[in-house]
Amino acid sequence: xxxxxxxxxxxxxxxxxxxxxxxxxxxxxxxxxxxxxxxxxxxxxxxxxxxxxxxxxxxxxxxxxxxxxxxxxxxxxxxxxxxxxxxxxxxxxxxxxxxxxxxxxxxxxxxxxxxxxxxxxxxxxxxxxxxxxxxxxxxxxxxxxxxxxxxxxxxxxxxxxxxxxxxxxxxxxxxxxxxxxxxxxxxxxxxxxxxxxxxxxxxxxxxxxxxxxxxxxxxxxxxxxxxxxxxxxxxxxxxxxxxxxxxxxxxxxxxxxxxxxxxxxxxxxxxxxxxxxxxxxxxxxxxxxxxxxxxxxxxxxxxxxxxxxxxxxxxxxxxxxxxxxxxxxxxxxxxxxxxxxxxxxxxxxxxxxxxxxxxxxxxxxxxxxxxxxxxxxxxxxx
Amino acid sequence: xxxxxxxxxxxxxxxxxxxxxxxxxxxxxxxxxxxxxxxxxxxxxxxxxxxxxxxxxxxxxxxxxxxxxxxxxxxxxxxxxxxxxxxxxxxxxxxxxxxxxxxxxxxxxxxxxxxxxxxxxxxxxxxxxxxxxxxxxxxxxxxxxxxxxxxxxxxxxxxxxxxxxxxxxxxxxxxxxxxxxxxxxxxxxxxxxxxxxxxxxxxxxxxxxxxxxxxxxxxxxxxxxxxxxxxxxxxxxxxxxxxxxxxxxxxxxxxxxxxxxxxxxxxxxxxxxxxxxxxxxxxxxxxxxxxx
Numbered sequence: 001x002x003x004x005x006x007x008x009x010x011x012x013x014x015x016x017x018x019x020x021x022x023x024x025x026x027x028x029x030x031x032x033x034x035x036x037x038x039x040x041x042x043x044x045x046x047x048x049x050x051x052x053x054x055x056x057x058x059x060x061x062x063x064x065x066x067x068x069x070x071x072x073x074x075x076x077x078x079x080x081x082x083x084x085x086x087x088x089x090x091x092x093x094x095x096x097x098x099x100x101x102x103x104x105x106x107x108x109x110x111x112x113x114x115x116x117x118x119x120x121x122x123x124x125x126x127x128x129x130x131x132x133x134x135x136x137x138x139x140x141x142x143x144x145x146x147x148x149x150x151x152x153x154x155x156x157x158x159x160x161x162x163x164x165x166x167x168x169x170x171x172x173x174x175x176x177x178x179x180x181x182x183x184x185x186x187x188x189x190x191x192x193x194x195x196x197x198x199x200x201x202x203x204x205x206x207x208x209x210x211x212x213x214x215x216x217x218x219x220x221x222x223x224x225x226x227x228x229x230x231x232x233x234x235x236x237x238x239x240x241x242x243x244x245x246x247x248x249x250x251x252x253x254x255x256x257x258x259x260x261x262x263x264x265x266x267x268x269x270x271x272x273x274x275x276x277x278x279x280x281x282x283x284x285x286x287x288x289x290x291x292x293x294x295x296x297x298x299x300x301x302x303x304x305x306x307x308x309x310x311x312x313x314x315x316x317x318x319x320x321x322x323x324x325x326x327x328x329x330x331x332x333x334x335x336x337x338x339x340x341x342x343x344x345x346x347x348x349x350x351x352x353x354x355x356x357x358x359x360x361x362x363x364x365x366x367x368x369x370x371x372x373x374x375x376x377x378x379x380x381x382x
Numbered sequence: 383x384x385x386x387x388x389x390x391x392x393x394x395x396x397x398x399x400x401x402x403x404x405x406x407x408x409x410x411x412x413x414x415x416x417x418x419x420x421x422x423x424x425x426x427x428x429x430x431x432x433x434x435x436x437x438x439x440x441x442x443x444x445x446x447x448x449x450x451x452x453x454x455x456x457x458x459x460x461x462x463x464x465x466x467x468x469x470x471x472x473x474x475x476x477x478x479x480x481x482x483x484x485x486x487x488x489x490x491x492x493x494x495x496x497x498x499x500x501x502x503x504x505x506x507x508x509x510x511x512x513x514x515x516x517x518x519x520x521x522x523x524x525x526x527x528x529x530x531x532x533x534x535x536x537x538x539x540x541x542x543x544x545x546x547x548x549x550x551x552x553x554x555x556x557x558x559x560x561x562x563x564x565x566x567x568x569x570x571x572x573x574x575x576x577x578x579x580x581x582x583x584x585x586x587x588x589x590x591x592x593x594x595x596x597x598x599x600x601x602x603x604x605x606x607x608x609x610x611x612x613x614x615x616x617x618x619x620x621x622x623x624x625x626x627x628x629x630x631x632x633x634x635x636x637x638x639x640x641x642x643x644x645x646x647x648x649x650x651x652x653x654x655x656x657x658x659x660x661x662x663x664x665x666x667x668x669x670x671x672x673x674x
Contacts, residue, residue, distance in 0.1 A: 106484060108596045111491050111567050143485075143492050184485055186566075214483035216458055247624065258564065259538020259593055262619040266643075267660050269622045278623075311543045313509070313523040343543060344523055367544065368662050 001210045001225045004047040006089040008206025011183055012190075017175040018202040022091030031072035032065055034090040040064055041093040044071040048083035049226045056080045061093055083229045094204060099192035100161065101125055101136075102173055103207075104147075104180040112140040113180065115147060115173060117159040121192035135160075147177035168201035169193070183221075184214030233299050240292050242281055249274025251378050252297035252306035252335075254290075256281050256315045264309045267367055273375035276303045285315050290323020291330065298333055305378040308339040309367055310349075317341040317349030325356045336360040336377045340370035384513035384558045385533070385578040385585070386474060386504070387415070387450065391517045394419040394442045394472075396463040397454030397479075398430050406454070406478075406521050407433065413524050415517040419446035421463070439463070439470035452510070452519055453477040460506065461486035468494050468501040476519050477505035477569065487567035494569070503569025509539035509561035522559060530555020532668060533579035535572055536591035537564045537598075541619060541661065545591055548665035554672060557584040564593065572602035580610050587613050587668055590655070592646055594620030599646040607653035613671045616650040616657040617664045618643045 003011070009019040023034035024047065035042045046058030053059050058080050062068040068090075078085045099121035107114035118136045120128045129136050137159040141147045152170035161169045172193060180188040189207040196202060210221055227235075237244035243258070247265075251273045255261035258280050265275045277300060281293050297306055310320050320341065327333070339361060341349040353363060362377070364370035393410065397403035398420025408431060411417040419434050419442045426437035436442040439451070451467035453460050453475065460479040467475050487506060494501055504511060510520010515529040522539070526547050532554055536542040539561055546559060560575045562568050572590055579585045588610070592599040599618065606614050621643040647657045656671075658664030 106488065106566055108566055108598075109601065111488065113488070143488050144496065181485065184483055186484060211484050213457060213481045214485065217483075245624075247622075255540070257538060257540025259536070259541035259591070259619050260544055262538075262593060262623060263541055263544070263617075263661060265622045266619060270659060275622060311540045311547070313540060313543055314521055342547065343526065366662070368660060 001212055002049050003208040003210065003224050004049065004087065004226055005045065005206050006047055007224045008208035009203065011179055011208060012203050012206055015175050015179045017172055018200060020091040020094055020202065022089055025088050025090060026086060028069060028072045028076060031088050031090055032069050035062060035068035036065060038090060038092050042068060042090050043093050044068065044075055045089045046075050046078055046080060046085040047087040047089050048080045048085055050081045050083045053080060058085060086228050094194060094202060095197050096194045097197045098162065098195040100169065101191045102176055102193045103187065103189035104177050105187045107140055110140050113143055115139050115141055115155055115177065117155050117173065119160045125191060147174055149174060162195065165195050165199055165201055172201050184211045184218060185209060186211050233296055237296050240289065242279060242293050242296065244296055245278040246300060247275050247277050249276045250302045250304040251374055252276050252303040254279045254281055254293055254297060255309040256285060260309065260311055264307065264367065267371040268307065268375060271371045271375040273378055276300050286319050287323035287326055290320050291327040294327035295331060298331060303335060304381045305335050305374050306337045307370060307374040308337065309370060310341050312343030312345060316344045317346040318352055321349040321352035325352065325358065328358045335381065336362065338362045338364055338370050338374040338377065340364045340367060383582050383584050384516055385582050386558060386560065387511045387517040387519045388513045389516050391450050391519065392416050392418045392448050393450045393452060393519055394421065394446055394448035395452045395454060396421040398422065398433065398435060399425050400454060403454035404430050410518050413518040415519060418448050439466040443470040443472060449473050450519060451475045453479055455479060457481040461490040464503060465490055465493060468498040473501060475501060475503045476510050477503065478508065478510060478520055480507040482506045484566045487565060491567050491569060504560065505563045505569060507565045508563030509542065511558060511560050513558045514556050526550060527559065528555040531557060531584060531586040532589060533557045533582065533585040534559045534589045534591065535575040536561055537593050538591065538619065541591055544661045545589060545617065545664055548662055549668060552665060552669050554669065557582060572598050573605045576602060576605065576610060580612060585612065587615065587672055589615050589664060589668060591617045593618060594623050594643050595641050597641060600649040603649040603653040603655060606655055614655045615664055615668045616655045617661060618646045618657065
């Protein structure tokens with residue numbers, strides 16, 4: 001789960017990382033009141049999970065009440081690449097002497113945490129990594145020991161931090177590592193990590209992603225994220241324990257198991273089709289879950305044909321067939337369905353479908369032939 | 383031979399008394415796997431259809447002689463149970479549980495590596511290991527597979543069944559099928575399993591089934607080029623996955639250019655590994671090589 005900037009900064013603050021005083025608000029009046037309280041100049045920042053906020057006009061400096069009101073009015077409701085701004089973060093504007101970069105993430109290859117630091121802050125770190133890799137220090141941390149102050153000082157020194165702030169940067173790295181560990185983050189990133197003219201080290205931005213699998217030990221994380229900007233269908237799917245991702249095409253896809261579903265998308269694309277979604281009904285899907293999944297797929301108006309690709313292990317093909325029959329009774333879909341059932345109880349599943357004689361449902365024997373058929377049907381019904 | 387599980391396997395299961403745990407444990411036993419015990423601190427002394435339940439892993443190993451652990455307990459407790467099994471001296475720990483926090487996996491991996499180097503972990507979030515005709519440890523539907531000379535290692539469960547089924551229909555069987563799981567910190571990587579297949583005399587061809595995210599396939603490509611004499615056929619799922627979207631597996635997330643299906647396929651092909659573009663093609667290539 002990705003956090004909004006202000007949520008990340010609040011976590012930072014809790015772990016002793018210096019951030020500017022600020023307030024999250026959702027109305028213009030509250031924004032002005034917050035700005036007056038904090039003291040000018042303030043920065044008015046759109047809280048959306050999208051890069052390029054500044055370029056989109058979502059970050060503005062206000063030096064008095066009038067400007068604060070004007071910026072808050074303009075930014076609230078602003079559409080930044082499809083994300084509507086519903087929350088503003090008002091913070092005291094910082095004087096900046098230097099901009100650094102710092103992050104902690106999982107190095108899947110080394111199977112250890114990775115700390116990254118660079119003196120090239122405030123720009124896209126991917127660009128730094130590509131063009132001047134020597135300016136990006138990467139160091140693995142032993143997760144059974146943690147990031148020691150010695151190692152953090154070493155990283156800051158190797159990275160070329162100004163001599164008088166090496167201790168300050170090291171403190172920030174240790175605190176950032178603590179955020180990563182104790183909050184079960186998959187990413188904790190500060191860009192820029194600034195040095196003020198009076199040589200304080202401070203996080204001016206925050207990018208934090210939390211591991212949803214660890215939610216059970218963080219009840220305080222439940223309200224975080226940008227829930228208002230989530231796709232309502234994806235939210236519904238999550239509640240029903242189905243993994244659904246909307247895509248741009250017109251062929252609805254249902255399968256069991258993430259790998260098989262991804263593979264199904266690929267095979268459909270190879271046959272010249274374009275998938276409308278990824279939907280993993282998961283292992284052991286019963287008829288009710290299949291029915292709900294069909295409803296989710298059909299809620300996307302672009303869908304012109306649907307492909308069921310099931311290889312039953314835990315999932316039983318008769319349950320899938322019963323779910324499809326129930327979905328037809330309830331939802332009366334008008335688009336054609338292609339169904340490929342293999343694996344546990346496949347014969348039974350095919351019999352159920354044959355008996356039900358659903359209109360516009362085509363049974364196919366292999367994944368390839370099913371993909372070819374659904375692509376053909378989607379083209380016809382365009 | 384086959385790898386990891388076989389006629390010598392003595393399996394004990396943490397979570398044996400749960401609904402899924404008991405169902406699959408009994409399935410494994412019906413297949414012929416030697417199931418010697420289960421673990422549940424609250425139900426020690428009871429049994430599941432004749433399989434004795436012990437209070438902890440130490441008792442289980444002492445009393446039953448288990449050498450293989452299967453972990454079916456819920457995510458908050460799974461890593462601890464796996465570590466306890468390793469501490470009790472179990473050589474192979476297979477973690478089926480899905481949804482374990484990444485940091486728990488990270489600590490488990492590094493602790494086992496440091497303190498119990500003789501224990502191998504497969505999973506988490508994996509379908510287990512099947513050596514057809516010998517033993518099944520996990521949730522792989524064994525009836526679709528028969529003994530043979532193709533070793534399969536895969537990050538995805540159902541995709542493995544798809545590929546295995548295509549091979550079976552063409553008349554080919556498997557030495558072992560190993561699901562390493564799709565999580566960010568798997569206990570065993572492609573490289574670990576391919577190393578075992580290379581040494582296994584029953585295995586004549588290796589199928590590697592990968593997916594987007596991480597760099598395990600790229601690392602496998604390097605390893606194969608330097609160390610593997612047997613033919614390897616690759617498959618990568620996720621060519622059409624959009625960037626930055628998570629597709630079910632915690633590991634299957636693409637960010638930036640590294641970790642894409644195209645990059646992985648290219649890495650494998652540049653080292654001489656033929657990569658099928660569909661599961662059907664993978665089987666076709668494998669069959670072509672095996673028929674020589």
